[in-house]
Amino acid sequence: xxxxxxxxxxxxxxxxxxxxxxxxxxxxxxxxxxxxxxxxxxxxxxxxxxxxxxxxxxxxxxxxxxxxxxxxxxxxxxxxxxxxxxxxxxxxxxxxxxxxxxxxxxx
Amino acid sequence: xxxxxxxxxxxxxxxxxxxxxxxxxxxxxxxxxxxxxxxxxxxxxxxxxxxxxxxxxxxxxxxxxxxxxxxxxxxxxxxxxxxxxxxxxxxxxxxxxxxxxxxxxxxxxxxxxxx
Numbered sequence: 001x002x003x004x005x006x007x008x009x010x011x012x013x014x015x016x017x018x019x020x021x022x023x024x025x026x027x028x029x030x031x032x033x034x035x036x037x038x039x040x041x042x043x044x045x046x047x048x049x050x051x052x053x054x055x056x057x058x059x060x061x062x063x064x065x066x067x068x069x070x071x072x073x074x075x076x077x078x079x080x081x082x083x084x085x086x087x088x089x090x091x092x093x094x095x096x097x098x099x100x101x102x103x104x105x106x107x
Numbered sequence: 108x109x110x111x112x113x114x115x116x117x118x119x120x121x122x123x124x125x126x127x128x129x130x131x132x133x134x135x136x137x138x139x140x141x142x143x144x145x146x147x148x149x150x151x152x153x154x155x156x157x158x159x160x161x162x163x164x165x166x167x168x169x170x171x172x173x174x175x176x177x178x179x180x181x182x183x184x185x186x187x188x189x190x191x192x193x194x195x196x197x198x199x200x201x202x203x204x205x206x207x208x209x210x211x212x213x214x215x216x217x218x219x220x221x222x
Contacts (some may be wrong), residue, residue: 043213089152
């Protein structure tokens with residue numbers, strides 16, 4: 001199974017800050033990686049797929065990048081609506097696996 | 108608009124089975140795989156498996172092998188997930204989601220296992 005190690009688990013930031021979340025895979029994924037945002041009591045929402053492609057309708061302040069087995073999600077200029085939990089997910093091969101999540105909290 | 112609408116909350120006794128449905132609309136159901144995932148209270152997301160409606164091909168996470176069944180009814184564009192021999196550890200919100208990068212999600216179905 002491909003292990004996904006996501007960090008940090010919690011991140012405190014202010015409105016307007018730029019934040020970066022990292023996910024490291026246990027093997028190469030050929031960019032088959034997605035990022036999701038989840039708010040309490042709601043289903044996750046796809047933000048980015050194929051490591052860096054923005055899903056339709058997602059604001060451009062969200063961006064993704066990849067280098068080898070390391071993937072990053074960057075949110076530039078945090079807005080109040082961005083405080084949520086974020087997950088990475090590999091879809092290179094089953095079982096599809098997730099990182100442990102990063103909760104972005106208001107500082 | 109593309110939607111996945113799931114069946115309502117369930118309360119089950121230990122040892123029972125639960126069957127959750129996921130009705131698709133707004134797209135050609137047979138063209139996309141349907142995944143089932145779950146999220147225990149306060150925990151992260153766990154993939155259970157997928158099914159491709161056109162072929163019926165399935166792939167399950169090892170921990171659910173032998174205990175889960177996934178089916179589809181293409182005439183009603185509905186996917187089903189049945190989980191058997193429930194324990195309290197199966198208490199979770201169960202989601203269906205389309206595609207391998209989960210672009211469309213159901214609203215979730217809370218399954219509570221309690222004696």
